[in-house]
Amino acid sequence: MAQKPSIPKGTRDFGPQEMARRNYIFDTIRSVYALYGFQQIETPAMENLSTLMGKYGEEGDKLLFKILDSGDFLRGLDPSMFCEGGTPKLAACLCEKGLRYDLTVPFARFVVQHRDELTLPFRRFQIQPVWRADRPQKGRYREFYQCDADVVGSDSLLNEVELMQIVDEVFRRFGIRVCIKINNRKILTGIAEMIGQADKIVDITVAIDKLDKIGLEAVNAELAENGIPNEAIEKLQPIIKLSGSNEEKMQTMRKFFGTESSTTPSCQAGECLRSDIGIRGCDEIEFVLNTLGSVVGGLSAEVQFDLTLARGLNYYTGCIFEVKALDVEIGSITGGGRYDNLTGIFGMPGLSGVGISFGADRIYDVLNQLDLYPKEVSTTTELLFVNFGDAETAYSLPAVAAVRKAGIRAEIYPDASKMKKQMAYANARSIPFVAIAGETEMAEGKFTLKDMTTGEQTVVTTEEMIAKVQA
């Protein structure tokens, strides 16, 4: 036999069991999104490269899968361009289209393109694959699904509240115990403002994040190494040591931001006595936490204010959240936040929004590791009719139709193969019931129904068979 065919690296085939599990994940997320009034859209796999290029940074441009133009793709190109090797610039000449890299940019494009048909605020969700020419590695694929929900055209913090309720409800349904971490970009901006180190905010959060692992001394040393002056590090101490309940942390933050000071203007010569933006960040987080707690009555998951949460800082402008599974060692399994100006890149300014994205592939890994799939997550055939030949088949087919009409997933073995082969098929497919009709059963108008789990056999009518399989 010739060499086995294969699929491109970083891509996957999904067999029946994997599909049943993945459908369970997508269906769960989809139905919770719908319960909260989000509406599904889909966009094409291919977008114009002009839509995609320059949206994900220089590195992102390289990771876009580009589609060679059809027909004479060299048409009109200067041959000297080929001397420099396969550069991104040349790629852009050979290719007009690329594969979707995420769901956010296509969504922004969708909103701008269809703005006359949309009613704001627009609550959309989208569950589709995306493609990235990343180096494949364990748990990272070149084709994977994203499951995004966003509200655009509303600044209200109620949207943040509802998205956190959605996150909570989805993981409650999955049975995955999680902690939801929340932070706010404005708090990080406020910290940088208070110590006059606006460009160092990433270094600061990275260093603080190591407190548990390396201790306070080492954190302070790292901050100094990163060029943060001693006075600033001194000022940062209450923040590095930030601990306690969310309420206690918030109190510390407010004090740090100088709520007690009423000096106006609050900043002078790079030194601040008060950070209004920091205080606004605290207000926002407290509104979300209070509404979730006292108004809605709390979530199943713990919500934790975490200052070190700093995802996609250049993109987010308000609340940021991330979800950690408690019982499995794995990165963030869901994340999101508030952003301004989603559609500015396409010439439509002023549209802010907030969104979340479930990491379907990681959720799949968690559910597998904890074996949390409900028993119903299977679309396997429930009942197989054995085939002994033409006469027996003619006798069985009306019963096959009847059980299907009752909603039972059923099949009749298509060939009159040996009984052993047919039973092996039932076993390999994990089919729980087998119906057998030979001369005796046909004379009585009945079937022998074998329960493949217990081995028990009973002689039944079609109606009794339906009742037994459905039980």
Place this chain on the structure above:
Amino acid sequence: MAQKPSIPKGTRDFGPQEMARRNYIFDTIRSVYALYGFQQIETPAMENLSTLMGKYGEEGDKLLFKILDSGDFLRGLDPSMFCEGGTPKLAACLCEKGLRYDLTVPFARFVVQHRDELTLPFRRFQIQPVWRADRPQKGRYREFYQCDADVVGSDSLLNEVELMQIVDEVFRRFGIRVCIKINNRKILTGIAEMIGQADKIVDITVAIDKLDKIGLEAVNAELAENGIPNEAIEKLQPIIKLSGSNEEKMQTMRKFFGTESSTTPSCQAGECLRSDIGIRGCDEIEFVLNTLGSVVGGLSAEVQFDLTLARGLNYYTGCIFEVKALDVEIGSITGGGRYDNLTGIFGMPGLSGVGISFGADRIYDVLNQLDLYPKEVSTTTELLFVNFGDAETAYSLPAVAAVRKAGIRAEIYPDASKMKKQMAYANARSIPFVAIAGETEMAEGKFTLKDMTTGEQTVVTTEEMIAKVQA
């Protein structure tokens, strides 16, 4: 504002209403497939070009979307190759991967690659988009979905019977009146054999197909123009004029195939007195029709033996079927047939199968034209809570949570905008119920529920509201 962004020609965005309708189509097909014991698989959007090239003919190779290799895609290429323009050969050097063109070749690749894990017969279904660089035109897209089911590893005609039951059940559920046409490749081969014109079978079926439009004289003239000798045309007359019930047609065919002759050998010097393969074709069709009719008890749709049905002749080897909508002028909306040697192209010979493919995009057009969507095909929000400000929101949120817990798709307007704007939002979104809570309602612990269809307003408790919306 900058120029509106757009999407590649031949591709589509799907908004919320389109998505609801498309999900209804896919869900219906999916659940019928599952009821018949078919198991879902998915394959990657990208396949190796070595898997795809040469499988769809020269024209097909051109219509494959090819993906430019990442990194230095010119690496190791001879610059002189670029002098001949963008040829397919050069494309194959720049690209290792291409987008899936159909679901059949990826399925064949899947079966060969995973043959050690599969139990035969394997009943699989697959619902995924495919991409073709075809010239876009009305009803033809560059990205569209296929919905295929196949059984491989079984020669039994019961598979044909079940696939036709599936077709019938799917269109019964959609409420689309259809006619299922059936033919058999062996019958066509038999005809060619009987008149000694094996290479003319396509010309013959095309000419016969015009009988109703152009009349017998013209059909015979066309046959002659195509180089078919007069004796052969003479012999073909009963077939050109074939009419009556399926039984009558079958009788004519059997007579044509010389069932009354028992001469052996049946063929001599290119002239045949009997066609065994033609008779086998008749046997197969009769088995399928009889089993569907007398054994299963008939289908909702009419099944019609149609000699002019000649889809994909090079591919199919046994029964062929096609579905026509009765109430809309549109091409075939579903088709399929029996093929041999699905996996031979990947070095695994001897695996035959039979399959069908629903044309989701055309079914969508038919359902739209006939307005056949059930009322439930909508995932629109059922209940909108009006937002008058913080106090009213705090009052409303527990009720929002309660109605969602009852399974009602609900949202609260996120901003305390003017009442008029919020009601306009409800109207634009076609939300059927709006809940309002001002001072009066809050004092009573109730809501005013407005039925947006009738305009009727009632003051209700949360429980009453749930009952009214669910009613």
